Amino acid sequence: MSVMRLSRRHVTQSLGVVLATFALPSLPVSGQTPANVPFSLRANRRLEGWIRLEPDETVTVFTGKAELGQGILTALAQIAAEELDVGFDKIRMVSVDTSRGPDEQYTFGSQSVEQGGGAIRAAGAEARGILVAAAARRFGVRAEELQVSNGTIVAADGRRATFWELARESAGLLMGDIALATAPKKPGDYAIVGKSINRIDLPGKLTGAPSYVQDIRLPGMVFARVVRPPRYGARLLACDEAAVRARPGVVAVISDGNFLAVAAGREEQAIAARDALAASAHWSDDAVELPDMASLRTELQKLRAETIVVGTAGQSEPVPAQARRMSAEYSRAYLSHAAIGPSCAVAWLKDGRMTVWSHTQGAFPLRGDLAKVLGMQNGEVDVVHVPGAGCYGHNGADDVALDAALVARAVPGAPVKLQWMRDDEFAWAPFGPGMAMKVEAALGSDGKIVDWSYDVWSNSHAMRPGQAGGVNLLAAWDLKTPFVKSPVPHIPQPFGDGDRNAVPSYELPRKEIRNHLLLDAPVRNGSFRTLGSHGNIFAIESFMDELAEAAGSDPLAFRLAHLRDPRAQAVLRVAADKAGWAPGRKGDGQRGRGLAFCRYKSIGMYAAAVVDVEVDRKTGVIKVPRVVMAADIGLVVNPDGAKNQLEGGIVQAVSLALKEQVTFDRRQITSRDWSGYSVLTFSEVPNIDIVLVQRSDPPLGAGEGSLPPTSAALANAFAHATGRRLRELPMTPERVKATLS
Numbered sequence: 001m002s003v004m005r006l007s008r009r010h011v012t013q014s015l016g017v018v019l020a021t022f023a024l025p026s027l028p029v030s031g032q033t034p035a036n037v038p039f040s041l042r043a044n045r046r047l048e049g050w051i052r053l054e055p056d057e058t059v060t061v062f063t064g065k066a067e068l069g070q071g072i073l074t075a076l077a078q079i080a081a082e083e084l085d086v087g088f089d090k091i092r093m094v095s096v097d098t099s100r101g102p103d104e105q106y107t108f109g110s111q112s113v114e115q116g117g118g119a120i121r122a123a124g125a126e127a128r129g130i131l132v133a134a135a136a137r138r139f140g141v142r143a144e145e146l147q148v149s150n151g152t153i154v155a156a157d158g159r160r161a162t163f164w165e166l167a168r169e170s171a172g173l174l175m176g177d178i179a180l181a182t183a184p185k186k187p188g189d190y191a192i193v194g195k196s197i198n199r200i201d202l203p204g205k206l207t208g209a210p211s212y213v214q215d216i217r218l219p220g221m222v223f224a225r226v227v228r229p230p231r232y233g234a235r236l237l238a239c240d241e242a243a244v245r246a247r248p249g250v251v252a253v254i255s256d257g258n259f260l261a262v263a264a265g266r267e268e269q270a271i272a273a274r275d276a277l278a279a280s281a282h283w284s285d286d287a288v289e290l291p292d293m294a295s296l297r298t299e300l301q302k303l304r305a306e307t308i309v310v311g312t313a314g315q316s317e318p319v320p321a322q323a324r325r326m327s328a329e330y331s332r333a334y335l336s337h338a339a340i341g342p343s344c345a346v347a348w349l350k351d352g353r354m355t356v357w358s359h360t361q362g363a364f365p366l367r368g369d370l371a372k373v374l375g376m377q378n379g380e381v382d383v384v385h386v387p388g389a390g391c392y393g394h395n396g397a398d399d400v401a402l403d404a405a406l407v408a409r410a411v412p413g414a415p416v417k418l419q420w421m422r423d424d425e426f427a428w429a430p431f432g433p434g435m436a437m438k439v440e441a442a443l444g445s446d447g448k449i450v451d452w453s454y455d456v457w458s459n460s461h462a463m464r465p466g467q468a469g470g471v472n473l474l475a476a477w478d479l480k481t482p483f484v485k486s487p488v489p490h491i492p493q494p495f496g497d498g499d500r501n502a503v504p505s506y507e508l509p510r511k512e513i514r515n516h517l518l519l520d521a522p523v524r525n526g527s528f529r530t531l532g533s534h535g536n537i538f539a540i541e542s543f544m545d546e547l548a549e550a551a552g553s554d555p556l557a558f559r560l561a562h563l564r565d566p567r568a569q570a571v572l573r574v575a576a577d578k579a580g581w582a583p584g585r586k587g588d589g590q591r592g593r594g595l596a597f598c599r600y601k602s603i604g605m606y607a608a609a610v611v612d613v614e615v616d617r618k619t620g621v622i623k624v625p626r627v628v629m630a631a632d633i634g635l636v637v638n639p640d641g642a643k644n645q646l647e648g649g650i651v652q653a654v655s656l657a658l659k660e661q662v663t664f665d666r667r668q669i670t671s672r673d674w675s676g677y678s679v680l681t682f683s684e685v686p687n688i689d690i691v692l693v694q695r696s697d698p699p700l701g702a703g704e705g706s707l708p709p710t711s712a713a714l715a716n717a718f719a720h721a722t723g724r725r726l727r728e729l730p731m732t733p734e735r736v737k738a739t740l741s
Contacts, residue, residue, distance in 0.1 A: 037180065038118030040064065044102035045177045047130075050123035051080070053167045053174065057151070059086055062094045064104025065116040066361055066385045067201055068392060070703050071641040072112045074199045078637055079117045082192040083124025083184055086151040086163070093200065096363045096385040106362040106464065108393075108527065109495070110604055110701025113637055117699060121184045127174055129182025134166045134173060187635060187696040196640035201387070213359050213386040214344045214419060221346075222251055223267040224407045224418040225274035226475075227260035227281060228428050231668035232288040232524070236260065240280035247273050252410045257480035261407050263416060274421070287667040290522050297331040297436040297728075300457045305516040310493050311503035314510035319451045323442035326550060330439075330539040330727045333661035335432035335528050336677055341389025342425045343396030347404035348415040354381045354408065358401040359388025365466020366398050370405055373476045373483060392703065394526035396420055396429035398465045399474040406475060423672040428474060430526025431662050433459040433498065433518075437539035447551035448561060452511040454540070458498030459518045460488045461531040488517060494602040498532035501708065504540050505599045506562040523664070529649075530704045533600060534656065537708030538715060538729060541596035545716045546725070554583040555595050555716065565599070567632050567693075571608040572597055574630035574691050579610035590615050592721025596712035600705030606632040606693075607705050609650070611686075611713040615721050617740055620733030622718060624654050624686040627710060632693040634700040642702045643690045649706030650688055655680035657711040661730050 044050070044064070052060045061080045067073045077091040094101060104116055128148065135153040136143040138161060147154045154160045167173050187193075204211040229236070236258045244253050244262060249269030254261040262277050264270040291299035346357040354376060360366045363383040371381045388397055404418035420428075435458045442451035463486065465472050470486035477483060491497040499515035528534075548558035556576050563569050575581075576595065585593070592615070597608045610628040615621075627650050636642050659678040663671040671677040711729065719725040724739045 038122050039115045040104045040119035041122055041178060047123055047126055047178050048175045049102050050120060051127050053164050057164045058090050058092050060092050060094060062101040063116050064096045064102040065112040066096050066107040067387050070645055071199045073201060075113055075637040075641055076117055076120055078192050078197055079120050080124050082190055083121050084128050085148040088192055088197060098363050098367045099382045103364040105364060108361055110703040113699040114701055122180060123178055125182045125184040126178045130173060131163050131166055134170060135161050193637050196638055211387060212389050213357055214341055214389060216346050216357060218415040221415045221417055222263045222265055222411060223270040224261055224263040224416050225270045226403050227274055227278045228424055229258060229283055233286040234283040235286055237282045237284055239277060244273050244277045247276060254407055254410050258478035259475050263407050263411055288522055290664045290666050296434055297329060300434055300436040304519040306519060308515045309512060310499050310515045311513035315512060317510055319442050320444055323444055323450050325442045327440040328543055328546060328727060330437040332435040332535040332729045334434045334523055335660055336426055336662050337391045337393050337395035337429060338677060338679055339390035339395055342420040342422055343400040344419040345401040345404040346415055346417045347408035349408045349412045354405055356401050356405055357384045357386045359386060359397045360401060362464055362466055366401060369465040369471045369473055370402060372471055373402060374405060392529040394430050394464050396425055402473045402475045426672045426677060427669045430524050432528025433461055433525040435535035437535060439539055439543040441547060443551055447553055449508055450510060452508045454502060454513045455516060456499055456502050456536060457516040457518060458532055459521045459525040461497050461527050462489050462491060463526050496532060500531045500601060501533035501536045503602060505568060505602060507564050530707050533708045534711060537598045538712045541712035542715050556581055559597055567606050568599060570693060571606045571630040571632050574693060575608035575610050575628055578689055578691050579628040587721040590721060592717045594713040594716025594720055596709040596716060598705060598709040605700040605702060605705040607709050609709040609713040611717045613717040613721055620736035622658055622731060626687045628689045629706060630691045630693060632695060633702045634695055634697040636692055639692060642692060645702040646690050646706040647688050650710045651685055653707040653710035657714045657729055657731055659730050
């Protein structure tokens, strides 16, 4: 096993970054931010907070976005190299670190290239403009007469100066607010953006070099584990702390309310002590009543809810009397992030300062909540992002960061590495909420939709740290003096929450969409990849196929007839052409093909999927031999990286549709290991064909938008193959056999 053996001073340097000081953000004198300022730049206007020239003739680029395996550091490095006119090999990326980088809040929602990339593009252009102006002054010529190539500025008479020479001559050259004085390049002039450059994070991950927070080792490090209650609601009555403290290697036992943890000199000692502490703990019989899994849709609909109309049109017009009405109900199970590596963090309290290394997706919001729980000032807490072994969404990364910090507070001066066990991850990390959807529509005499009614029931998918009114960290609720959870947020359309993509992209003359935001949360919920989009698109696109069948129309033609957006029509046509879509082709009882479309968040990427399935009617197993996807993500920074993202989303979507569900009885979570929570295996991964629709429009993000249409197309393919429809996810063998019987 490869491990990082580092001092605090060098830990981040050995993770592929450099030490730096970040200037405080500034705003325009008026206090107002112009609308043309890139989003991530609005609270981070200092140029030196984004870009710095180094003595070794490299360029350090700071970002507030986290590398989660999506290749974002590579894409952002391409943007920086492009705008600065330096070689890609000159760029050194620094991922989010609260002590030295811009506060970009969270890495989520397929927004890193759009937001963080937009800021780096502006900062790079600004720096290039400043350096060219400095060279023009040195040479006594106009800036327009100079050429820039690979960090060298050349005059017509052959005189030249490098960026680094100019920076050495003028110590404050690249310091100050970004004035947006230099326009970024036009896409037609790109030489680096748009190329498939190898990802900078992969070599270490592929060769076993220390790459993850789980790999960190610091001098004098101790290892820790937590003991959680057996179920939601249980209270600690007693435990034998003395016996556990006497075990070999144990350096601390922490007991505060319902929070139990142990630290030891070696990891196996910490695990053994955790087992002993768990065995000695006595818990109350209290429990939170969980929903009946067999009736999840109706169980969700019974919970207290705040109903909000999130989309409406044409309600003053009556529905034609001859219209044919149809309705259907759908549901999606609770989902686990199921990261390959359980959540982990390293915390170190030294000289009154707490440093936490975490695979959080929101280092700055996490810092605020950690400081609040620890009774420290924000400036006394640093959070450094280090990749974790998997997860797009709110898993246990933030929770384990607080766990580690609480243990570190009990052993000041010693760095603490705390890793969850598998049952901690599956039982206590936030889940993607279960969802219930109901659709009703009417078809006119011409076979087009004349009325649309949609309802979605779901808890909030957005309960991350940093939200107002409370603290969203697990241990904070278990302390003797507990903190309260943040109230449920209200996220408006088009971003949405459980209602993300609940408003269809189709042209519907009369529609009303209602979001029933559930206020009671029997199961702990959080942000899962795509939020509500996955469930909503499953329901909407399944029903579009049902309507097409009722109208006697081909599913592709039916969708095209209800779309005006040419980019939406284009991805459908491209995917259908690539897949060899044949209108009117019938399933044979075992093999079938399905189609689905999604414009993610209604403002993001366009994607259309065609999925082929093979159904074993005896075993109920569904196989997916092939998936074709056409995607329009606007300007493509790194085509290979974009395809990686889309392919990863497709694989996860197949897994979600066929296998994944959190299981529980009426008292506790029962899917606590891999035998209880199934995921797609390597042998089940389909062949995937991706077509990127090339455009020079602004980037739209590629991280999430491939999931929703893939699961929906898979459901449509099953219906096409068998003539029967499954309206519950996942489509397990048991459900398949029951549907076909």
